[in-house]
Amino acid sequence: MEQRRWDDDERFTGVGDGSAMLPAVHDLAAVMARDGWVTEDPDAHLLPHLRAVPGWRVVGERLGGDGVYEVTARPDEPLEGIDVHRAAIRLLSAIAEPSFFVRQLGPGVFECVTGVMPGDPPGYATHGHLVRLFVT
Template identity: 85%
Template structure:
């Protein structure tokens, strides 16, 4: 099994663990488990922001089981590898709230949780969105 973390990694280990930010991640996970935390009507709240991002065209959207807003988007220019990953995050950043998590879960698929935790600015009630972005060829 490959131990390298990137192409020229010779160290094979990092400088520490991620404990410093674990409480914030745990807080996000805790509010995600609250019934009713995912907001309604993503077509009104999210879609206009996604459609306004230069370099992308939203080609389909639908609300699927569990409140996941599935969005298919086509980039104006071909994207591969890390550039596709970074471009997907730039697109999703258009809907980012104080807490924002993105995970690439397939070659062309990204899952995103974004929301407001208790006490986050600008003082809205805690709520969030689940988005699955599928980059179309």
């Protein structure tokens, strides 16, 4: 199994663990598990913002029964490698709320959780969105 964390990594280990931010991650996971946390009508709440991002064209969208809003988008310019990842995050940032998590699942597939935690400004009730982005 490869130990390198990137192409010229010679250390093979980092400077610490990620526990400093675990409380926020656990808090997000806890509110995500609340019944009714995923907000209704992503076509109204999310789609206009995604369509307004320069350099992207939304070519499909649908809300799954599990509350995941699946969006298929195509960049106007060809992208490869890390550029796809960074461009996808820029697109998803158009719908970012105070809590924002993105994970790449595979080539051109990204999952995003974005939402409002209790006490976040501007004081709305906790709610959020689940998005699975397919980049074509």
